[in-house]
Amino acid sequence: MLLRGKVVLVTGGARGIGKEIIMKVLSEGASVHYCDFEEGPFKKDMDAAAKNGASVTFHSANITDEDQVKKLIGDITASGSLDVVVNNAGITRDGMVFRMPLDQWESVIKVNLTGAFLVSREASAFMALKQKSGSIVNMASVVGQMGNAGQTNYSASKAGLIGFTKSLAKETAKRNVRVNAVAPGFIETAMTDKLPEEVKASYVNAIPLGRMGQAEDIANTVLFLACDLSSYITGQVIRVDGGLVM
Ligand SMILES: NC(=O)c1ccc[n+]([C@@H]2O[C@H](COP(=O)([O-])OP(=O)(O)OC[C@H]3O[C@@H](n4cnc5c(N)ncnc54)[C@H](O)[C@@H]3O)[C@@H](O)[C@H]2O)c1
Numbered sequence: 197m198l199l200r201g202k203v204v205l206v207t208g209g210a211r212g213i214g215k216e217i218i219m220k221v222l223s224e225g226a227s228v229h230y231c232d233f234e235e236g237p238f239k240k241d242m243d244a245a246a247k248n249g250a251s252v253t254f255h256s257a258n259i260t261d262e263d264q265v266k267k268l269i270g271d272i273t274a275s276g277s278l279d280v281v282v283n284n285a286g287i288t289r290d291g292m293v294f295r296m297p298l299d300q301w302e303s304v305i306k307v308n309l310t311g312a313f314l315v316s317r318e319a320s321a322f323m324a325l326k327q328k329s330g331s332i333v334n335m336a337s338v339v340g341q342m343g344n345a346g347q348t349n350y351s352a353s354k355a356g357l358i359g360f361t362k363s364l365a366k367e368t369a370k371r372n373v374r375v376n377a378v379a380p381g382f383i384e385t386a387m388t389d390k391l392p393e394e395v396k397a398s399y400v401n402a403i404p405l406g407r408m409g410q411a412e413d414i415a416n417t418v419l420f421l422a423c424d425l426s427s428y429i430t431g432q433v434i435r436v437d438g439g440l441v442m
Contacts, residue, residue, distance in 0.1 A: 198423040200225035200248065203277050205268075207259050207315055208285025210236025212385035213335065216411035217282055217418050222246050224419060229272050231257040232285070259285050259311030269318035277327060280422040281319045283312040283357075284335045288387060293348045301349045308353035309360070316364060316375075324371035333421045334361045335414075336377040338437050354379075358433055365431030374430040376421045381437025383409040404439030 204221045208214045209230025215238050218228050222245040235254045242252040255271065257264040272278050286308045289300045312334055323330030339347055340354025358377055365375040382388055382399045388408070391399075400408060417436050420426050435441055 197223075197225035197247070198419065198425065199280070202226045202279040202423075203272070204228050204280040204282065204422065205272060205278060205315075205319070206230045206282045206284055207311070208232055209254075210234055211238070212387065213380070213383060213411045213414050214282070214284040215242075216415040217284060218242055218252070219245055220412070220415035220419050221280070221422065222250065222252065224423070225250060226280070228252045229255060229268075231255040231259065231268055233258065259315055260306045262314055265311075265314040265318055269315070269322065273322045273326075278319060278322055278330065279327075280331045280333070281315060281323075282333045282335070282418055282422070283315055285311060286335060286353075286387075288347065288350050290346045290350065292346060296349065304349040305353050305356070308350070309356045312357055313360065316360075320364065320368055320373060320375075323373045324368045328372050330368075330373040331422050331426075332364070332373065332375040333418050334358075334375070334377040336361070336379040336433060338379050338381045338435055338441050341379060341433075341435075342441050361433065362431045369430055374421075374426070376426070376429060376431065377433045378414060378417050378421065379433050379435045379437070380414050381409055381435070381440045383411060383414060385411060402440060403437070404442075407438065409436060409438060 204226045206214050206217050209218050210232035225247050227250040255268050257268045289304050334357050336357050337354040339351040343351050361377040
């Protein structure tokens with residue numbers, strides 16, 4: 197098992213891609229902590245998937261709240277190690293820029309970029325300075341690289357996260373902490389369910405592999421970046437998008 201005895205934190209793990217990442221790392225022997233607003237409907241499945249004495253712990257924490265993030269990382273590290281952090285929590289608040297109120301812009305930047313900064317700051321301080329090992333995986337998006345009409349706030353947050361990933365990778369590499377990003381294309385989750393059918397059809401039309409991705413496609417790549425199979429990879433962005441961007 198690729199993550200036997202490892203401790204993994206997934207933000208926004210109650211559903212969607214985050215939940216699938218949790219199921220994947222559990223199947224590889226990890227113990228998991230996840231945070232979200234609510235435990236979500238899959239906690240029983242997660243408990244059942246935990247192997248060889250591993251466990252799953254839910255923390256009610258908003259990643260945009262500095263005190264809650266400090267408590268989250270403090271609670272996890274108080275009982276031992278923290279080997280992998282997946283900054284997965286993210287939101288969309290779509291709209292054209294000329295009609296976008298400031299709070300619609302700021303809310304997306306705050307969750308997708310500032311939230312990942314707060315979690316990474318607390319986690320990397322522990323990983324780099326105390327533990328001297330770790331892997332951080334940030335959930336970016338192809339729209340952070342290619343842009344998307346109606347998503348200036350979201351694409352700016354994800355482009356920012358890519359720059360953050362590369363800079364943090366350079367800061368922590370000498371202390372044996374790797375930092376990478378995954379850039380999903382269009383993945384079937386609640387986030388994309390709300391798109392109109394004709395918009396989804398036009399996306400699928402543009403994807404060379406001819407289908408939307410599944411959350412498990414992303415979880416497989418996160419697993420690779422989390423474990424030692426990728427021990428010589430840092431500061432990279434891996435697109436998982438069916439060939440949408442080449
Ligand atoms: N679905 C896609 O097509 C797609 C494509 C590219 C990137 N992504 C990214 O993947 C990640 C997961 O997306 P998803 O489709 O599973 O979304 P989702 O909306 O299904 O799940 C996101 C989870 O994050 C939680 N969350 C939101 N704000 C939070 C906060 N402040 N603190 C703690 N938890 C919070 C939500 O409650 C939710 O459970 C996001 O970062 C998203 O931007 C998704």
